[in-house]
Amino acid sequence: MNVHNRTDTSRADILEANIEDARAFFDQHSLTLWDLCDCIGDLDAREAVEDLTGLFNERSPAIDTIVRAINQIVLALVTVPFAVVEVLERETRLSGGLGNAIKHYGPRLADVSTHLLRASYRS
Secondary structure, three states, X not given: OOHHHOOOOOHHHHHHHHHHHHHHHHHHXXXXXXXXXXXXXXXXXXXXXXXXXXXXXXXXXXXXXXXXXXXXXXXXXXXXOHHHHHXXXXXXXXOOOHHHHHXXXXXXXXXXXXXXXXXXXXX
């Protein structure tokens, strides 16, 4: 069997699948992410969430622009000092869930970004 002639899944299909996964994630979580970025007071990250909503509505979104916006949100989440998280948890509408939201969304977004980058380099 000649492995080099195997074409089960094309590179373009892999990239498209990763874009669709990211799109589905943002369709489901964009409001929470916007609220989270608003609570930590990072306007750039909040704008990045808004930008992603527009990007995912495009037929063929630019991967580098998507990754840059996702990384802007990740940066905002990982740079919030723990003491600030404690204060915000007491004073915001996320009442106690801010730290958990940061712990959940930071790694998840980094994962989405990594999958998009890997898929784009393969194609």
